[in-house]
Amino acid sequence: xxxxxxxxxxxxxxxxxxxxxxxxxYYAYDTSRRLLVERAEKNLLTATxxxxxxxxxxxxxxxxxxxxxxxxxxxxxxxxxxxxxxxxALLQVHPEYFQVRLIDGRQxxxxxxRLDRDGQRITRVQGLELQEKAHQLYVSQTLRLTxxxxxxxxxxxxxxxxxxxxxxxPTLIVATPVPLADxxxxxxxxxxxxxxxxxxxRDMRMELPGDLKxxxxxxWGDFLIHPDPTQTFGFDQGRRVLLQDHFPDARPIVAxxxxxxxxxxxxxAQGGLVAAFHRVQPPDFASQRFFIMGLAEPLDYVxxxxxxxxxNMWRIVLSFSFLALLLAWLVSRAxxxxxxxxxxAVRRFAxxxxxxxxxxxxxxxxxxxxxxxxxxxxxSQIRSQVEALxxxxxxxxxxxxxxxxxxxxxxxxxFDRLEHAMAQARRQGRKLAVLFLDLxxxxxxNDQYGHQVGDQLLQAVARRIQTGVRESDxxxxxxxxxxxxxxxxxxxxxxxxxxxxxxxxxxxxxxxLEELALPVQVSIGxxxxxxxxxxxxALVDAADGAMYRSKNAGRDTCSMAEPASPPAA
Amino acid sequence: xGPMMRCLLLSFLLLLSGLVQAGEVLRVLAWPGxxxxxxxxxxxxxxxxxxxxxxxxxxxxxxxxxRANEGRDxxxxxxxxxxxxxxxxxxxxxxxxxxxxxxxxxQQPAFxxxxxxxxLTRGGRVYGVPYAHASMGLIYNxxxxxxxxxxxxxxWDPRYRGQVLAFDGSSHNFSLAAMALGKPPFKLAAGxxxxxxxxxxxxxxxxxxxxxxxxEAVELFRSNAVALVFANYxxxxxxxxxxxxxxxxxxxxxxxxxxxxxxxxxxxASLRRKLAEAWIDFSLEAPMSRALTERxxxxxxxxxxxxxxxxxxxxxxxxxxxxxxTRLWEKIRAGDRLERF
Numbered sequence: 001x002x003x004x005x006x007x008x009x010x011x012x013x014x015x016x017x018x019x020x021x022x023x024x025x026y027y028a029y030d031t032s033r034r035l036l037v038e039r040a041e042k043n044l045l046t047a048t049x050x051x052x053x054x055x056x057x058x059x060x061x062x063x064x065x066x067x068x069x070x071x072x073x074x075x076x077x078x079x080x081x082x083x084x085x086x087x088x089a090l091l092q093v094h095p096e097y098f099q100v101r102l103i104d105g106r107q108x109x110x111x112x113x114r115l116d117r118d119g120q121r122i123t124r125v126q127g128l129e130l131q132e133k134a135h136q137l138y139v140s141q142t143l144r145l146t147x148x149x150x151x152x153x154x155x156x157x158x159x160x161x162x163x164x165x166x167x168x169x170p171t172l173i174v175a176t177p178v179p180l181a182d183x184x185x186x187x188x189x190x191x192x193x194x195x196x197x198x199x200x201x202r203d204m205r206m207e208l209p210g211d212l213k214x215x216x217x218x219x220w221g222d223f224l225i226h227p228d229p230t231q232t233f234g235f236d237q238g239r240r241v242l243l244q245d246h247f248p249d250a251r252p253i254v255a256x257x258x259x260x261x262x263x264x265x266x267x268x269a270q271g272g273l274v275a276a277f278h279r280v281q282p283p284d285f286a287s288q289r290f291f292i293m294g295l296a297e298p299l300d301y302v303x304x305x306x307x308x309x310x311x312n313m314w315r316i317v318l319s320f321s322f323l324a325l326l327l328a329w330l331v332s333r334a335x336x337x338x339x340x341x342x343x344x345a346v347r348r349f350a351x352x353x354x355x356x357x358x359x360x361x362x363x364x365x366x367x368x369x370x371x372x373x374x375x376x377x378x379x380s381q382i383r384s385q386v387e388a389l390x391x392x393x394x395x396x397x398x399x400x401x402x403x404x405x406x407x408x409x410x411x412x413x414x415f416d417r418l419e420h421a422m423a424q425a426r427r428q429g430r431k432l433a434v435l436f437l438d439l440x441x442x443x444x445x446n447d448q449y450g451h452q453v454g455d456q457l458l459q460a461v462a463r464r465i466q467t468g469v470r471e472s473d474x475x476x477x478x479x480x481x482x483x484x485x486x487x488x489x490x491x492x493x494x495x496x497x498x499x500x501x502x503x504x505x506x507x508x509x510x511x512x513l514e515e516l517a518l519p520v521q522v523s524i525g526x527x528x529x530x531x532x533x534x535x536x537x538a539l540v541d542a543a544d545g546a547m548y549r550s551k552n553a554g555r556d557t558c559s560m561a562e563p564a565s566p567p568a569a
Numbered sequence: 570x571g572p573m574m575r576c577l578l579l580s581f582l583l584l585l586s587g588l589v590q591a592g593e594v595l596r597v598l599a600w601p602g603x604x605x606x607x608x609x610x611x612x613x614x615x616x617x618x619x620x621x622x623x624x625x626x627x628x629x630x631x632x633x634x635x636r637a638n639e640g641r642d643x644x645x646x647x648x649x650x651x652x653x654x655x656x657x658x659x660x661x662x663x664x665x666x667x668x669x670x671x672x673x674x675x676q677q678p679a680f681x682x683x684x685x686x687x688x689l690t691r692g693g694r695v696y697g698v699p700y701a702h703a704s705m706g707l708i709y710n711x712x713x714x715x716x717x718x719x720x721x722x723x724x725w726d727p728r729y730r731g732q733v734l735a736f737d738g739s740s741h742n743f744s745l746a747a748m749a750l751g752k753p754p755f756k757l758a759a760g761x762x763x764x765x766x767x768x769x770x771x772x773x774x775x776x777x778x779x780x781x782x783x784x785e786a787v788e789l790f791r792s793n794a795v796a797l798v799f800a801n802y803x804x805x806x807x808x809x810x811x812x813x814x815x816x817x818x819x820x821x822x823x824x825x826x827x828x829x830x831x832x833x834x835x836x837x838a839s840l841r842r843k844l845a846e847a848w849i850d851f852s853l854e855a856p857m858s859r860a861l862t863e864r865x866x867x868x869x870x871x872x873x874x875x876x877x878x879x880x881x882x883x884x885x886x887x888x889x890x891x892x893x894x895t896r897l898w899e900k901i902r903a904g905d906r907l908e909r910f
Contacts, residue, residue: 108774109904131904137778140731140793160903235782 006336010328017324018317025313033306037274040302041262044276044295047208049260052280052293054204058096062174062193063150063284065090065097070147070191073102074179080113084124087115090193091122096203098166099194102178105143106188109134118164131160138173142190145286147179152285155197155216155224157236170197170224170233174285201225211301215277215294217243221254227296243277243292250277253292264299272299338368342375349379403477405455406462414476414484418536421488422529432488433496435503436525436543437465439481440555445518456513461520464511468503484540493528493560500524500558508556523550524558532561593618595844598634598646600624600831602865603701608857616847628652635661635836644839645848647700649829650688651885656834657696663837664694669846672853673698679881680870687886689832697832698849700858701867703803704828704882705741706821708810713796721749721822723797725768730775732796734786737779739898740888741801741827742769748824748883755886762897766910769901779902787813803828808866821881828882 069090073083087100102113111130116123133139142151153173158166172195177186197216205214216225221243226232234241244251247265252258256279263275275296281288338361345358360372360379401413409417418434425432439461446454458481465475465483474486485503490496504524510517525546527533532542542561550559595618597604604622613620623643625631631648632655640661648656656662667673673681680699683689689697707718713732724733724745736742744754746768752761777793780786783802787809789795800806800819807819833849835842851857858869888894900910 111904128906128908132774132906133904134731135773135776135778135902135904137789140777159899 004336005339006332009332009335010325013328013331014321014325017328018321021317021320021324025317029306029310029313032309033303036302036306037264037299040274040297041264041276044212044274044297045260045262045278047212048276048278048293048295051204051208051214051295052278052291055200055280055291055293056282058200058204059152059172059174059195059282060284061094062097062195063152063176063282065094066150066174066176066191066193067148069100069102069193070176070178073189073191074147074181074187083113084115087113088122088124091115091117096195096197096200097193098171098196098199099192101192101194102189103133103139103192104189105134105139108132109136109139112189116164117166123164125164136160138175138192139190142175142177142192143186143188145177145186147177147183147186149286150174150176150284152282152287152289154289155218155291157233158194166194166196171195172197172200197224208295211297213273213275213296213298215243215275215292215296217254217292217294219254219290219292221245221250221292224291243294247275247277250275250292250294253277253279273297274299274302338364338372342368342372345375345379349382403462406459406477408462408466408483409474409476411476411478414474414478414486415536415540417474418486418539421486422534422536422539425489425529430489431491431531432486432529433490433493433499434527434529434539434543435485435487435496435500435558436527436540436547437483437485437503437522438547438551440521440523440551442481442520445520449516449518453513453516453518457511457518457520460511460513461522464506465503468506469499478540484543490528493526493531496526496528497558497560500526504556504558521556523547523555525550525561526558527561531563593841593844594621595619595841595848596621596623596642596644597848598623598625598631598643600647600701601626602861602867603647603831604852604857605860605864608860611856612848612851615851616844618844620848640836640838643836644841645833645835645845647831648697648834649831649885650686650697651829651887653688653697653832653834654887657691660837661834662696663835663839663842664696665698665835665846667695667698670698670850670853672850676853676870677873686830686884688884697834698853699830699832699870700849700852701861701869702828702830702882702884703805703867704800704821704826705803706800706819706826708798708800708807708817708819710790710796711816711818713794717818717820718797719820719823721745721824723822724799725749725771725775726797727775729796731777732794733772733776734789734795734798735772735776735779736799736801737781737902738801739894740891742772742898743894744827744888745799746772748827751824754827754883756889763910766897766901767907769898770907773901773904783809786810787815790815804868805866825881825883828884830882830884 069083069086072086083102090100091097098117100115101111104110104112109132111125111133114125114130116125138151138153145151151174153175155170155172158169158171160167173192174195175190175192178189178191179185180187201214201216205212208214213227214225215223215227217223222235223232223241223243226241231241242254244254247263249263250261253261258279260276260278263273263277265273265275273296275294277292277294279290280293281290341358341361345360348358360376361368362372362376363369364372401409403410421432442454442457445457458477461481461483462475462477465485469475469485469487472488474488475483476485477483485499487496487499490499504522507520507522511520525543525548527539527542527546529539533539546559546561550557553559597620599622601624603624604620609620609622623634625634628649631646631652635643635646635656653662667683676699679685683695686699689695689699707721707723709718709723714729718726723729724735743757743765746765747754747757747761750761750764750768752758752765757765777795778789780789783806786798786806790798790810791813798806798810804819807817810817833852835845835849839845853871855871858871861867861869862872897910
């Protein structure tokens with residue numbers, strides 16, 4: 001299959017344009033995607049650090065509150081009502097505290113003062129409902145501290161029945177010993193604040209966008225908060241669900257080698273996440289306990305702007321491609337149209353349709369215009385050459401059918417016309433006549449005045465014969481000084497004889513040549529069709545014979561041919 | 570015969586033996602450490618069969634697997650005596666003919682006498698062959714305890730107040746308290762509950778805390794002055810503490826120690842009983858049984874227990890009321906005083 005320049009050009013242009021816009025779009029998308037992930041990572045890390053700081057501040061406040069309560073208990077020995085009011089105030093101010101207590105380590109850890117959050121209310125637990133807590137680590141561990149130091153528990157699931165709130169909830173305990181008056185030793189009592197981690201985090205995450213996932217692990221990487229609650233406190237059910245298993249890139253932070261890590265999990269079990277983890281170590285406590293805080297955002301969500309961009313990019317790429325196609329078509333048309341015009345002109349020219357030939361775009365000022373002008377020049381050159389050829393061809397044709405000297409039809413033409421006329425006459429049942437003329441004494445003229453005068457004489461004779469017959473008649477020179485005339489039509493021999501007589505009459509006048517006037521006379525023989533022959537040659541021969549009889553009869557006369565043998569059918 | 574021919578013949582023989590082995594497959598459901606790969610290969614080579622070992626790590630998982638696909642997936646499995654009851658109830662456990670497992674005669678006398686092991690027999694028929702066991706004795710800190718404790722009551726000794734680590738488990742703790750009081754551990758009578766409760770509150774007042782995981786006990790041992798530990802995880806826990814550098818010893822108190830005993834049981838749906846019996850017999854050979862002890866810290870049935878004179882082992886049995894023990898234990902652990910019960 002042949003493909004024209006136009007589609008080829010259009011295709012190349014279009015492919016180029018589509019490629020260019022497509023590649024630009026792809027790289028823009030890729031770059032923006034990378035930038036979005038980087039930005040999300042940075043934002044997440046910042047948010048994680050801020051959230052971690054909030055946890056540090058919240059725990060710091062709890063430590064402060066515990067110290068305050070302990071020092072109050074130390075000062076006002078016996079003034080339980082005052083302490084109860086202070087504990088109540090703490091619970092009212094901090095929705096994340098669900099229990100504030102004063103415990104006496106000397107009586108198996110019996111609770112001396114206990115206020116529980118109970119839904120919207122705050123209940124003071126009294127009498128037999130007060131429990132013994134010496135077997136809880138927070139009691140023994142706190143009593144090992146000196147006043148002012150604060151114990152921070154692990155985060156655990158609270159299984160202590162009897163509390164009004166916080167049962168089965170992730171809990172953190174902050175406790176500090178009650179100081180004696182000397183401020184150095186303690187009384188064996190301790191102030192304890194139970195913090196509900198869920199409430200604490202619910203308040204903290206209020207400020208976060210809703211699609212952020214929050215993670216919290218202990219120092220070993222066990223999940224304590226996880227978007228999927230079944231993944232939390234795995235150790236509580238005899239299995240470990242560890243940060244470092246879910247996010248292998250977060251291992252250094254569990255190992256204590258790094259304070260922060262940013263993780264982009266691929267299309268893993270989490271379905272693609274960008275996550276930041278940060279080590280949070282509350283500074284207000286006796287232990288070196290730390291937590292790992294994490295925030296994650298679905299990659300989908302991070303990339304939704306990129307997707308938006310991709311959608312737009314597609315649209316732009318498509319419309320650019322469409323524009324490019326259109327442009328390519330227009331450009332190719334602009335280039336090929338004048339070429340087509342030229343082609344059309346050439347075709348028409350070639351077809352010889354020179355009259356209505358298509359116009360060439362000669363007015364253009366570019367290469368195409370140049371080409372058109374060249375084509376035009378060539379056309380006119382060809383045209384003039386063709387004309388010259390035609391002229392010479394016509395001259396040749398004239399020469400072939402006419403006598404070169406006199407311009408009269410030659411023998412061939414005469415016989416041709418005679419046969420045509422005979423055929424016609426036969427059909428129509430008409431007659432025609434042939435006059436055979438021979439100059440008298442032409443030889444003497446030739447001898448006397450030379451060939452040039454002879455020739456002038458023949459030309460003059462021809463003119464005289466020509467002007468002496470009708471338009472419809474044909475005069476021709478057969479050879480030398482022999483001329484024939486076809487009279488078509490004639491009604492009878494008499495009519496032919498009259499024409500011959502008339503010719504004889506004309507020849508009786510002097511022939512005016514260039515330098516002299518000469519008397520020339522002719523002898524004429526007449527034959528009639530079909531009377532004297534039914535073939536051209538027979539007719540001419542019959543006229544020739546009649547002409548000889550005229551010569552014999554003394555010249556300057558005309559004779560009718562003898563009746564011939566009966567005409568053929 | 571050229572080396573080429575020899576090579577070909579060898580490959581052919583190997584291929585043939587492979588085909589024979591592929592013919593029969595014994596499927597074993599066991600616990601970690603019960604069937605190490607090298608020992609399994611010995612059995613495969615001896616019997617020209619293939620053995621598929623599947624491991625489980627909880628009683629519930631074991632139960633689920635044995636019930637799946639009508640139990641046809643497994644030929645022989647290991648289960649403890651307390652759990653065995655429900656497999657017998659469901660008709661999953663096949664009654665055995667001890668004569669077909671000749672190495673039973675080389676087991677310690679305590680394990681040879683199936684009738685003396687509660688839960689191993691029913692209606693005079695034997696349903697399992699003891700294979701591995703572990704006791705729950707007392708671990709004591711040689712640095713803090715001068716004379717080895719000889720009674721469970723050491724856990725209540727006021728000298729060790731705040732230095733005792735007990736286990737946070739309802740069932741075992743009630744059994745323990747009952748044993749301390751000289752009562753049957755698994756079937757508390759109506760009148761037993763009150764004294765046992767008092768005993769458990771006494772335990773609570775004497776402990777540092779109740780631990781759940783063996784690693785947790787190690788951690789507590791390291792960061793606190795701990796004199797006595799109730800070894801819920803038995804010799805495995807002893808090993809973990811020794812590995813952590815603790816100077817400890819392990820005793821079985823005179824009241825005896827609670828112990829679990831895992832037995833091989835043949836699935837009644839199995840079509841390969843002979844092979845399963847051969848497997849059980851093979852597991853009682855010295856290499857495999859001793860691997861339990863040497864490699865995994867579990868006790869086998871061939872050798873007498875080292876350093877466990879005391880009152881012997883009390884194999885775990887189903888308790889009278891799991892729910893009641895759990896409910897009461899939660900209150901005890903929360904710190905309720907006796908008046909609240």
